[in-house]
Amino acid sequence: MRTVLFVAPFLLEATVKFIQAAVAVPGTRVVVLTQDEPGRMPPGAWHWKVSDATRTDAIVDAARQVMARTGGAHCILGILENIQDQLAEARVVLGLPGITPDVARRFRDKGVMKSALRAAGLPTARHARIRSTHDAWRFIEDVGYPVVIKPPDGAGCRATYQVNTADDMKAALADLRPSPEREALAEEFITGDEHSFDTLTIDGQPVFHNVGRYLPGPLDVMRNEWIQWCVYLPREIGAEFDPIRKAGFAANRALGLGTAFTHMEWFRRPDGSPVISEVGARPPGAQFTSLMSWAHDRSMYSAWAYAMIDGKVHGTFDRKYSAGIAFLRGAGQGTVSRIDNLEEAHRKIGHLVVEAKLPVVGRPRASGYEGEGYVIVRHPDTRVVTDALSTLIATVRVHYA
Ligand SMILES: Nc1ncnc2c1ncn2[C@@H]1O[C@H](COP(=O)(O)OP(=O)(O)O)[C@@H](O)[C@H]1O
Ligand SMILES: [Mg+2]
Structure with missing residues (x-):
């Protein structure tokens, strides 16, 4: 029996479909590390309460407790975009196979991703990391309007701005307030x-x-x-x-x-x-x-x-x-x-x-x-x-x- 650790902060409808699919793989015991209630669990999966399933340390602690009882684990999975880095970090600590932190970073950080794609000669928007309002205006000088400004690790269009004019840029900067600790990403606007x-x-x-x-x-x-x-x-x-x-x-x-x-x-x-x-x-x-x-x-x-x-x-x-x-x-x-x-x-x-x-x-x-x-x-x-x-x-x- 292989133990599969499935990390899911919340048991949304879509999440449950993936858990059910994992449960149906023969020879598998699926333990769901979640902060959600057992009532939402699909039949056949085990529930393990985690204080915060978006934190690496909480994921690792819970995984260790489960693994101590099951005699180890086969893998650790999760479908949510914003826990991919944490899952990769947990894999290293727990000695489990799968995507490693450097790979997860390239998929998670849109700036690191675009640099890697460019280095491989693949077509992607010109971009710059924005650590100050000055960086943003300089990007406009280089690339011209329109551009898109967004968080490097956003999802669902969160705080994503199409910037067509100087006024748009001022509004985006007022919201994103870029700093070395709060980087934003600027990208050339792609038409297509x-x-x-x-x-x-x-x-x-x-x-x-x-x-x-x-x-x-x-x-x-x-x-x-x-x-x-x-x-x-x-x-x-x-x-x-x-x-x-x-x-x-x-x-x-x-x-x-x-x-x-x-x-x-x-x-x-x-x-x-x-x-x-x-x-x-x-x-x-x-x-x-x-x-x-x-x-x-x-x-x-x-x-x-x-x-x-x-x-x-x-x-x-x-x-x-x-x-x-x-x-x-x-x-x-x-x-x-x-x-x-x-x-x-x-x-x-x-x-x-x-x-x-x-x-x-x-x-x-x-x-x-x-x-x-x-x-x-x-x-x-x-x-x-x-x-x-x-x-x-x-x-x-x-x-x-
Ligand atoms: N460089 C760009 N040029 C044109 N549209 C963009 C660009 N970047 C983002 N967008 C638009 O904004 C949306 C959200 O941006 P995206 O980078 O996909 O972030 P998210 O992680 O929020 O999906 C995209 O689906 C696209 O419609
Ligand atoms: Mg997107």
């Missing part, structure tokens, strides 16, 4: 269609990859509260995506990847060439793992678990469908008061829907680009999927009061 490039990589060898298209990019969604974000996975990811396949696999190699689900964001420039934006050495969020599962008609949660625990995957990954997701939200603040035209949407595209989580009346407005709920559609023909997403977001209206 934003996409994902996701892989399942085992010992540096990609065994699965995926391309998804964002409509529009997350920053535009954050800047416009009414936009209902959509993502679709085209059925065919043929020759037109060869440039990102080449650059994407090379990027993972340049960052030193061993075994992980990876999630890359990249821009497809008007001439078709890719610019790599960022890469995470963990599965994507925003229901992407479900979306990939629907497109390939098999559980990618399970594929992740087998890759991470057994170091292998079973069967083939055939792209049988295009799959798409629309995140439901609307203009306004407060709590969800009404959802209009759901029945009309159901009449028009209901036959394509495979999964949905509808907004709940009375819930406070969510702060992120994933909105109040989502609808997933799939069909063998990509065009049917993109048309269905257009219909969905043109029809369903979420109101707040």
